[in-house]
Every structure is written in structure tokens, then in C-alpha cells.
Amino acid sequence: MSPHYLSRDIQVELAQIAQSIATPGKGILAADEHAAIIESRFSPMDIQNNEENRRYYRQMLFRTKECSQYLSGIILCHETFYHKTDDDDIPFPRLLNEMGIMPGITVDRGLIILGGTDNETTTQGLGGLEERCREYKKNGAQFAKWRALIKISPTCPSQLAINENASKLARYASICQQCALVPIVEPEVSLEGDHDLEQCQRVTEQVLATVYKALSDHHVYLEGTLLKPNIVTPGINCAKKYTIEQIAEATVIAFRRTVPTAVPGIMFLSGGHNEENSTAYLNAINRVQLYKPWVLSFSYGRALQTSVLRAWKGNKNNSEQARKEFMRLTRQNGLASLGQYEISA
Numbered sequence: 030m031s032p033h034y035l036s037r038d039i040q041v042e043l044a045q046i047a048q049s050i051a052t053p054g055k056g057i058l059a060a061d062e063h064a065a066i067i068e069s070r071f072s073p074m075d076i077q078n079n080e081e082n083r084r085y086y087r088q089m090l091f092r093t094k095e096c097s098q099y100l101s102g103i104i105l106c107h108e109t110f111y112h113k114t115d116d117d118d119i120p121f122p123r124l125l126n127e128m129g130i131m132p133g134i135t136v137d138r139g140l141i142i143l144g145g146t147d148n149e150t151t152t153q154g155l156g157g158l159e160e161r162c163r164e165y166k167k168n169g170a171q172f173a174k175w176r177a178l179i180k181i182s183p184t185c186p187s188q189l190a191i192n193e194n195a196s197k198l199a200r201y202a203s204i205c206q207q208c209a210l211v212p213i214v215e216p217e218v219s220l221e222g223d224h225d226l227e228q229c230q231r232v233t234e235q236v237l238a239t240v241y242k243a244l245s246d247h248h249v250y251l252e253g254t255l256l257k258p259n260i261v262t263p264g265i266n267c268a269k270k271y272t273i274e275q276i277a278e279a280t281v282i283a284f285r286r287t288v289p290t291a292v293p294g295i296m297f298l299s300g301g302h303n304e305e306n307s308t309a310y311l312n313a314i315n316r317v318q319l320y321k322p323w324v325l326s327f328s329y330g331r332a333l334q335t336s337v338l339r340a341w342k343g344n345k346n347n348s349e350q351a352r353k354e355f356m357r358l359t360r361q362n363g364l365a366s367l368g369q370y371e372i373s374a
């Protein structure tokens with residue numbers, strides 16, 4: 030019996046997708062908030078969280094002219110993946126493919142508590158994953174996302190949480206690749222807490238080293254993957270202040286120590302940092318004077334949408350203003366992914 034290694038054709042396809050998402054100057058919009066999460070984005074702006082508002086909002090974003098100049102991929106949730114445009118009935122994945130933007134799909138099913146730990150979590154969703162991946166691929170998806178969350182506290186992360194999450198990410202990545210979907214591997218080290226920059230760097234390195242060992246153990250083809258990590262920063266309640274340059278350097282050093290050069294792109298999450306900081310950090314990361322063998326770009330959710338939602342307010346008459354905000358943010362982050370963002374830009 031031959032082992033189920035990936036065929037040469039699938040390897041070529043995966044590497045092409047991953048490389049095209051990691052195009053210099055472009056990044057990913059994470060528009061995969063499911064109904065419960067979008068509630069936390071809509072309600073502060075007094076936007077009603079119903080299915081048509083969710084569909085209309087995504088259509089407004091996706092149909093922003095020229096956003097493909099700065100976006101190579103958009104991640105959708107299950108509901109949005111099957112939504113269509115209202116005027117010509119085009120399924121969103123097809124719309125994006127036609128615009129030259131790769132459609133992706135979140136395939137995990139959220140976090141659950143890891144028993145016997147200090148409220149650490151693991152991610153569920155491996156059951157039936159292969160069937161779901163094949164269906165998404167058939168309907169136009171090119172890549173997938175699975176998010177694991179690691180928290181920092183005096184007792185966390187435990188070795189159990191790190192190992193468990195690394196192993197789930199690796200199993201997920203292996204299944205995706207068998208179905209010709211590029212897995213985005215997202216081990217997010219949480220911003221919550223009062224830890225300092227050095228501790229975030231240590232934990233991020235430990236997590237990434239464990240994740241890449243697990244990916245290797247699971248025979249994951251690294252050229253056909255993307256990493257979606259946190260930026261290395263102090264915790265949100267840390268008393269000590271650091272410069273943007275210190276944050277950028279700690280981030281690049283952590284990745285140089287742990288992420289193989291075969292990985293084409295590192296696409297950061299914004300993780301609760303505001304729009305200004307998310308752009309400034311990405312820009313500074315790309316300006317660090319150290320050898321960086323990967324494309325370093327964005328896969329932002331909140332940092333690409335907060336001002337857009339504030340402008341839109343759930344009112345169709347504000348769509349043009351909302352799109353202007355969306356273009357401003359995508360452009361700024363596109364420039365930052367090249368280290369070319371200037372505050373006045």
C-alpha cells in the first residue's frame with residue numbers, strides 16, 4: 030500500500046495558491062465573522078444583526094472597486110460562502126475569483142475549554158472536515174483557516190495546551206491539503222494580560238516551534254501553507270511601554286527562530302490592536318533590517334473594518350463613504366506590507 034503523500038499535481042496547485050496569496054503588497058481580509066461574532070461588531074454601531082444586513086455588508090466590501098489591488102484573499106464564514114449578489118445572483122466565491130481575489134473559508138468550529146487547565150482552550154471541528162473541505166473546494170474555495178488560541182497568564186500556557194493546539198492545527202492542515210485547499214495555520218497568542226514583550230516573544234517562539242514540529246510530523250507540505258500569527262507585543266494591560274521598532278524587531282526575531290523558509294507568507298492577525306497600530310506595526314516589521322525570507326503581510330479582520338462599520342452604520346446611503354474607508358485601510362496596509370507606509374499616505 031502506498032502512503033497518502035500528496036501527488037505532485039496537488040503540491041504544484043497548493044504552492045501556486047499560497048504564493049499568489051502571498052503576493053508582495055497584498056494581504057487578506059478576514060471577513061469570516063459568523064453571526065454571533067458579527068453581533069459584537071454591529072451592535073456598537075447600532076447595526077441590526079440580521080442575515081440580509083450581513084449579506085449586504087459583505088457584498089458592499091467585496092464589490093469595492095479596485096480593492097483587489099491590495100487584497101489577494103478574503104476569508105468567508107459558512108453563511109457568507111453560500112450568499113449571492115442581489116442583482117445578478119453570483120455566489121460570493123465566484124465573484125471573488127472573477128475579481129482576482131482568492132476566496133477562503135473558515136473551517137474550525139470554535140473554541141472549547143481544555144479540561145484540567147486554567148480555562149485554556151482547544152479548537153473543535155475535525156469531525157467531517159474532509160467532506161466539508163471537498164465541498165468548499167468544489168464551490169470555489171482555494172484556502173482555509175483554523176484558529177487556535179493560546180493565552181498567557183502566570184499559569185499559562187500549559188504544555189498540554191501548546192501540544193494539543195499544535196496537533197489539531199497539523200491534522201487540519203493535512204486534511205486541507207489532501208483536498209487541495211491551502212491551510213492557513215493560525216496559532217494566536219492572545220493579547221489579553223499584563224505580560225511584557227519579552228514574555229510574548231518567548232511564548233510565541235515556543236508555540237511556533239511546537240506547531241512546525243507537528244506540521245512536520247503530519248507530513249504537511251509547507252510550501253502550500255500560510256501562517257497567520259499574532260504580532261509579538263506586550264499584553265494589553267502591561268504597564269511597560271515599548272516603541273513600535275522594539276515590537277517589530279521582537280516579532281521578526283521570533284519568526285526567524287521558528288518559521289521555516291519554505292513557508293511563503295506570514296499574514297498577521299490584528300487581534301484587538303487598533304487600525305493605526307496594526308498598520309504601524311506591519312510597516313515597521315517590514316522595515317526591520319534583518320533577513321526575512323517570507324512575505325510579511327496582513328490578514329486583518331477588525332483592523333480593516335472598524336472605520337468601515339462606523340461609516341456605514343447599516344444605512345445603504347452611506348455605502349460609498351464606507352467603501353472609501355475600506356479602500357483607505359486596504360491601501361495603507363498594502364503599503365505597510367512593503368514597508369512603504371508613511372503616516373500622511
Ligand code: 13P
Binds near residue numbers: 298
Ligand atoms: P482580527 O484581525 O480582528 O484579529 O481577525 C483576524 C482573524 O481572522 C482572527 O481569527
